[in-house]
Amino acid sequence: MNSALKQSAQKEQPAKTMQAVNKMLARVEISSEQIPLLAETAFAFKAPQHFIEQIKKQPTADNPLLKQILPVAAELDSVPGYSEDPVADLTFNPQPSLIHKYHGRALMIASPKCDIHCRYCFRRHFPYEEQVNQRHWQSALDAVKADSSIHELILSGGDPMSLSENALMKLIRLIDDIEQIKTLRIHSRTPVAAPDQAPRQQFLSWLKNTRLKVVLVVHCNHADELSTQTEALFNLYRQAGVTLLNQSVLLKGVNDNVETLQQLSHKLFEQGVLPYYLNQLDKVAGSAHFEVNDEQAIALHKELRGLLPGYLLPKLVKDIVGRSSKTPLA
Ligand code: SF4
Structure with a gap:
């Protein structure tokens, strides 16, 4: 253990x-x-x-x-190969709340909380108490400003949409003030898991007026997670000019079959969201029972490619520490 x-x-x-x-x-x-x-x-x-x-x-x-x-x-269960920081977040952590792994973009862990606890979460052991606090925002953003190669900021989590709407607005206004940032990407499970709790009024009107390109990457693993409420919320974001993408995690017993993945892509598209990534599980301690091995994942993806148009086929990727981006497996 x-x-x-x-x-x-x-x-x-x-x-x-x-x-x-x-x-x-x-x-x-x-x-x-x-x-x-x-x-x-x-x-x-x-x-x-x-x-x-x-x-x-x-x-x-x-x-x-x-x-x-x-x-x-x-x-x-203690399983060899599974650890508390499987993607080495804490190795690429120049400032509290900030993770900088890839060229051109940096990630801010904006909130220590999520509305839902996904049992496979790769940050389930992340030291949020030490790392994530609103008092770190300015120093994290100063570090972003000091690196002119960064033009995209990713808000991740914990879930950035678990912040109060006022706190989220404060953060995104600070980001909007950084001229070199052209794109704001928000990774959030809230629009799918709790569409009734996602920020609304101020946030939507800011989205309509910001100079930033805004990409919202939601997290949905199965078509049953999508509802009339998610569809209505996605419509509001789309009307505000937001690009909507989805990332899933390939999970044993949840979505590790071609019919489920096919249905997910179609239903996402019906709701105006494009499938972006199908992530291989990050090997975080406590999640081994969700593992689908790489060979199975590649075979599934190959089958899926034969059934879906290219624009509905998510990229099968894996986070391999030390690589300059996520690694495509197929
Ligand atoms: S919403 Fe995302 S960060 Fe939060 S527990 Fe689920 S996978 Fe982890």
């Missing part, structure tokens, strides 16, 4: 969190006795009501949305 999990295993998951898990399971008519649940973890169960409402009443083994959020005992 790695150190964070060891430490977390000593903590009792608050009773109210277990109550929330049991309430969700009761809603989908699954008995908690059928599943080896993880009763104690620092990366607690968290899911917004909207996401829970999209979960179908079917057994856990065939339940792609439930699997993404349900803390299970397999997360405590």
Whole structure:
């Protein structure tokens, strides 16, 4: 067991969190006795009501949305090759909150929180308390300003849309003031998982007027996550001039078959979002039960290529530490 999990295993998951898990399971008519649940973890169960409402009443083994959020005992397995910082975020971290790995763009971890806790999250062990605080914003942006090669800023997470609308507005206005930044990319799961909680009024009117090109990369792994509410929200963003892309993670038992991936691409397109990346799982401790190996992933992608037009085929990529960009696998 790695150190964070060891430490977390000593903590009792608050009773109210277990109550929330049991309430969700009761809603989908699954008995908690059928599943080896993880009763104690620092990366607690968290899911917004909207996401829970999209979960179908079917057994856990065939339940792609439930699997993404349900803390299970397999997360405590110690598996060689799985670590707490699988993509070496902390090696490319010139300032708190800032990650600079690739030419031309830098990433700011804007918020320590997410509206949903995805069990496969590659930042599930990230030291958010030390790293992410609004008081670091100015020094992180000063470091961006000092490097004239950076023209794109990525807001990532935690989820930037978990910030209050006022805090998000403060941050993006600071970014807008940096002349060399031409593109603002926002990575967020909130528009899919909690479309009712995504920032609205000030944010949408700023989007309509900013000089920046704004790209919103949402995170959706299965067509069942898309709803009439997500479609309505995506429409608002599109009307505000935002380019909408999706990234998924290839997850065993969630979307590791060609029909599911095909449906996902079509439904994203129906809602005005283009599939961008299909990420291979980053090997973060606690997530090994989600792994699809590279050979299987490449074979799936090849099959998918034969079924989808090129513009609906996401790039199959892997984050390999030390490379100058994500590595295409197929
Ligand atoms: S929303 Fe993104 S950052 Fe947050 S837990 Fe899920 S994968 Fe991780």
